[in-house]
Each structure stands twice: as C-alpha cells, then as structure tokens.
Amino acid sequence: MRTPFIAGNWKMNMTAAEAEAFCKELKELYKKQGEVKTAICAPFVRLAELVEYFKGTEIKVGAQNCHFEDSGAFTGEVSVPMLEELGIDYCIIGHSERREYFAETDETVNKKLVRLFASSILPILCVGEKLEERDAGKEKEVVGAQIRKDLEGLTAENVKALTIAYEPIWAIGTGRTASPEQAEEMCGYIRSVVGEMFDAETAEAVTIQYGGSMKPANASDLMAMEDIDGGLIGGASLKAQDFNQIIEF
Numbered sequence: 231m232r233t234p235f236i237a238g239n240w241k242m243n244m245t246a247a248e249a250e251a252f253c254k255e256l257k258e259l260y261k262k263q264g265e266v267k268t269a270i271c272a273p274f275v276r277l278a279e280l281v282e283y284f285k286g287t288e289i290k291v292g293a294q295n296c297h298f299e300d301s302g303a304f305t306g307e308v309s310v311p312m313l314e315e316l317g318i319d320y321c322i323i324g325h326s327e328r329r330e331y332f333a334e335t336d337e338t339v340n341k342k343l344v345r346l347f348a349s350s351i352l353p354i355l356c357v358g359e360k361l362e363e364r365d366a367g368k369e370k371e372v373v374g375a376q377i378r379k380d381l382e383g384l385t386a387e388n389v390k391a392l393t394i395a396y397e398p399i400w401a402i403g404t405g406r407t408a409s410p411e412q413a414e415e416m417c418g419y420i421r422s423v424v425g426e427m428f429d430a431e432t433a434e435a436v437t438i439q440y441g442g443s444m445k446p447a448n449a450s451d452l453m454a455m456e457d458i459d460g461g462l463i464g465g466a467s468l469k470a471q472d473f474n475q476i477i478e479f
C-alpha cells in the first residue's frame with residue numbers, strides 16, 4: 231500500500247523569522263507519527279535551517295529546483311551535489327511556474343530527474359494542463375505527453391520511488407480546486423500511462439499527489455480518492471495550523 235505523502239511548496243515565501251516560527255508550531259502540532267510522509271519544500275536559502283529545525287522529527291525537507299549539471303558556469307543555479315550536502319530528501323521538478331517563467335521544458339525536466347535518481351534526493355515531478363487545454367478537452371493528451379517525455383530513460387525502480395504531482399494550472403493559487411472526481415480521473419490516467427511505459431507493479435507503486443488550492447476544507451475529499459496518494463500544497467502550507475490540518479486529513 232502507498233503511504234500518503236503531504237508536501238508543502240513554500241514557493242518564494244518565508245523569511246528566516248517566519249520559517250522559524252512555522253517550524254516550531256508545526257513540530258508542536260504534528261501528531262501523525264508513522265502514518266503519513268510529510269515534507270516542506272523551501273527556497274534554497276532556508277534549506278539548511280529547516281533541516282536543523284526538523285532534526286529528530288519525521289518531517290522532511292525539499293528544494294524547489296536544481297540544475298542537472300554538477301558544477302560549472304551556470305550563474306544563479308544550484309546543483310544536486312550541493313543539495314545532497316545539506317541532507318535534504320526531496321526536490322520539486324518541473325513546477326508549472328518554472329515551466330512558464332523560467333523556460334523549464336520536458337527535456338530539462340527529464341535531465342534533472344535522471345540526475346536526481348543518481349543521488350540521495352527523490353524528485354517530486356509536477357505535471358498539469360492549462361485552462362485552455364482543459365477547455366479544449368486536451369488535458370489527457372497534454373499530461374500524458376508530459377509524463378512520457380519526463381520519464382524517458384528512467385527505470386521501473388526509479389519510478390517506484392517517484393512522486394508525481396498532478397497540478398492543473400487553472401487550480402493553482404486560484405482558489406478553484408479540481409473536484410475530487412476530476413482530480414481522480416487525471417491521477418488514475420497518470421497511473422495508467424506509467425503502467426503502459428513500465429508495468430503494473432510500477433504503476434501501483436508510484437506516488438501521485440494532487441496540487442491546486444488544496445486546503446483543510448477539501449483535503450479529506452481529495453484524499454479519499456483511490457489514485458490520489460497525497461497533496462502538493464502551496465498557499466495552505468504557509469500556515470502551520472492549516473498545513474497540519476491537511477496532514478491530518
């Protein structure tokens with residue numbers, strides 16, 4: 231059985247003081263020992279602090295991006311070996327904001343996934359369709375193509391350890407959540423594509439999260455769906471109480 235996985239995506243938020251207060255509060259609230267996997271994906275400059283704050287707890291730390299090369303002339307970038315030195319566990323790859331504003335493509339996403347699977351850090355791969363693609367009935371075509379390109383060259387063992395976050399772009403930060411049925415249909419579809427690319431055992435093992443305006447009020451309905459194994463939480467991961475309520479779905 232797949233263990234539920236709730237990950238926060240802080241995006242470009244949280245000063246040092248805000249992060250410290252959040253971590254203190256979440257540690258006090260956190261009661262789901264052993265029942266869920268939990269992580270906070272923070273800006274690079276917060277990672278070392280978070281690893282320190284969450285030491286001795288089950289709460290893991292993740293980055294929001296990395297480069298696929300190990301070193302070199304890539305001003306402003308951070309490599310996988312640098313992240314490994316911090317002792318973090320996860321890295322978000324291919325978030326729609328990176329695809330839209332930072333020229334992330336399925337090709338660079340694929341290179342980053344390949345590089346991360348040669349490290350101790352596990353990727354959380356984001357996929358999802360735009361509103362106009364959904365309105366045109368093309369959501370499966372778009373997301374299926376992303377999955378096929380992004381997972382190219384990975385092994386079944388890699389994919390069993392992978393988390394895929396299905397995040398319809400029209401639901402991110404908009405307050406407009408996909409209905410549990412819409413989210414389930416797409417998460418089930420992603421699982422079927424993984425099954426076609428690899429095998430039934432890999433499809434059964436891969437963790438699939440829903441992301442897009444997930445909050446305490448809708449988390450349990452989304453989490454009740456068979457193919458939804460967790461959530462990637464943006465806005466609601468900035469308040470420890472809200473985030474903990476989602477963990478307790």
Ligand code: PGA
Nearest residue numbers: 402403442443463464465
């Ligand atoms: P949201 O963001 O929860 O604020 O919609 C989710 C995400 O972008 O990962």
